[in-house]
Amino acid sequence: MRVAIEPIKRIVVRPGPPLEGTVAVAGAKNSVLKLMAATLLAEGSYRLRNVPRITDVESMADLLRAAGCTVGWSPQAASTLDIAVPAEIEPLAPYEIVEKFRASVIVLGPMLARCGEARVALPGGDDLGPRPIDMHVRGLSELGAELEVVHGNIVARASNLLGTRVLLEFPSVGATENLVMAASAAKGTTVIDNAAREPEIADLCEMLNRMGASIAGAGSPTLVIEGTGDAEALHETDHTVIGDRVEAATYLAAVGVAGGELTIVGARRDHMAMLAQKLGEMGMRVSAGADGVWAFSPGRLRSVDCSTLPYPGLATDYKPFLVTMLAVASGVGIVTENLFAGRFRYVDELRRMGADIRTDAHHAVVRGVERLSGAPVKATDIRAGAALAVAGLGAEGTTVVSDAHHVARGYEDLAGKLASVGADIRAE
Ligand code: EPU
Numbered sequence: 001m002r003v004a005i006e007p008i009k010r011i012v013v014r015p016g017p018p019l020e021g022t023v024a025v026a027g028a029k030n031s032v033l034k035l036m037a038a039t040l041l042a043e044g045s046y047r048l049r050n051v052p053r054i055t056d057v058e059s060m061a062d063l064l065r066a067a068g069c070t071v072g073w074s075p076q077a078a079s080t081l082d083i084a085v086p087a088e089i090e091p092l093a094p095y096e097i098v099e100k101f102r103a104s105v106i107v108l109g110p111m112l113a114r115c116g117e118a119r120v121a122l123p124g125g126d127d128l129g130p131r132p133i134d135m136h137v138r139g140l141s142e143l144g145a146e147l148e149v150v151h152g153n154i155v156a157r158a159s160n161l162l163g164t165r166v167l168l169e170f171p172s173v174g175a176t177e178n179l180v181m182a183a184s185a186a187k188g189t190t191v192i193d194n195a196a197r198e199p200e201i202a203d204l205c206e207m208l209n210r211m212g213a214s215i216a217g218a219g220s221p222t223l224v225i226e227g228t229g230d231a232e233a234l235h236e237t238d239h240t241v242i243g244d245r246v247e248a249a250t251y252l253a254a255v256g257v258a259g260g261e262l263t264i265v266g267a268r269r270d271h272m273a274m275l276a277q278k279l280g281e282m283g284m285r286v287s288a289g290a291d292g293v294w295a296f297s298p299g300r301l302r303s304v305d306c307s308t309l310p311y312p313g314l315a316t317d318y319k320p321f322l323v324t325m326l327a328v329a330s331g332v333g334i335v336t337e338n339l340f341a342g343r344f345r346y347v348d349e350l351r352r353m354g355a356d357i358r359t360d361a362h363h364a365v366v367r368g369v370e371r372l373s374g375a376p377v378k379a380t381d382i383r384a385g386a387a388l389a390v391a392g393l394g395a396e397g398t399t400v401v402s403d404a405h406h407v408a409r410g411y412e413d414l415a416g417k418l419a420s421v422g423a424d425i426r427a428e
Contacts, residue, residue, distance in 0.1 A: 044236025
């Protein structure tokens with residue numbers, strides 16, 4: 001069974017009453033894509049639960065199929081993906097699939113560890129400015145691989161991956177993940193210093209450990225991996241994907257802009273503590289509940305300054321939502337982007353809705369206005385599209401977000417979920 005997702009073209013939003021009720025987040029996009037890649041390490045039948053029905057999952061499923069795997073939704077359980085990995089895989093990631101999403105580079109580590117070689121087309125993905133992969137390449141070569149770029153592909157070879165100490169120049173999420181997967185099957189001990197600490201990395205390490213790997217330190221800046229010496233020593237497993245903290249942040253922003261009270265089931269406040277702290281400074285209340293996060297917004301919020309940083313700092317993925325909230329808050333907020341150079345492109349779209357935002361290189365100065373005005377706007381990437389839909393909740397008149405296929409890459413029915421808590425929003 002293929003992973004079929006309804007295509008959407010645009011999201012139409014009108015202002016409505018304050019939001020009220022319960023909304024559930026799906027499994028984390030940025031976790032499940034890596035968990036799917038991890039299955040390439042060993043033959044067997046895998047079952048992933050709490051998998052979001054989004055187009056990036058569809059693209060990763062296509063990548064696994066191109067390598068020889070069988071991937072499909074389980075007929076027995078909702079949101080469950082079954083993956084059968086054969087005894088021999090084809091260590092290839094073709095450009096036609098890779099160009100759709102940047103996370104595809106994550107198959108490099110597991111393919112190399114399993115097959116001793118891999119050919120992965122250079123990735124595309126969100127239009128977030130230059131996104132190099134030099135840290136992936138450097139780390140894998142420190143483990144003993146030889147890598148070169150040939151006709152737009154990264155071609156990697158390693159007869160033997162050997163554990164070593166790798167110091168990352170920056171705690172890159174993708175580089176950490178590629179290295180953890182390769183090191184799991186390498187010979188000897190690998191220590192990754194300045195590793196990324198995101199909850200999605202801990203989720204990957206947990207699944208790898210269940211596959212027979214030995215990884216300590218997940219969630220800290222130092223990961224210690226005792227390699228099995230051979231991918232053959234790893235095996236199939238089942239795993240439940242953690243909740244999507246960026247989807248949760250989207251609903252927090254929706255409450256911030258539209259007002260009201262929401263329970264976000266499946267979200268974890270401890271995975272978004274810095275964001276909860278910022279929203280508290282702005283006047284919202286965000287607390288941990290039994291099965292999720294409870295959020296309340298009393299009305300117009302206060303501006304704050306924000307600066308994006310690797311986890312546990314304020315995630316760059318939250319920024320379009322923060323900028324949207326600041327656009328209608330009282331006062332002036334300065335937002336600094338420290339991760340992705342091009343991540344202010346949606347600001348032009350917010351300006352078309354009447355936002356008063358000035359950008360200069362990595363900074364945005366956001367002067368809150370009383371009210372935005374609905375307009376036709378364009379999604380430039382997943383989070384930007386979702387943030388524009390959220391902006392529409394508090395804008396006068398109708399907002400139409402076009403190029404909404406970007407949103408479907410990362411959200412399972414964003415419009416439907418917001419409509420279920422009282423928003424006037426629909427996807428077409
Ligand atoms: N970088 C390098 N060299 C490298 C790797 C990264 O210079 O070899 C730079 C990047 O250009 C960027 C910074 O380091 O400036 C951070 O990149 P990182 O590798 O941490 O990010 P990523 O793995 O490419 C993931 C998420 C992004 C999220 C970032 C940061 C996935 C699929 N993507 O990307 O999520 O913004 O971490 O937290 O996990 C999204 O979900 O919409 C999204 C873009």
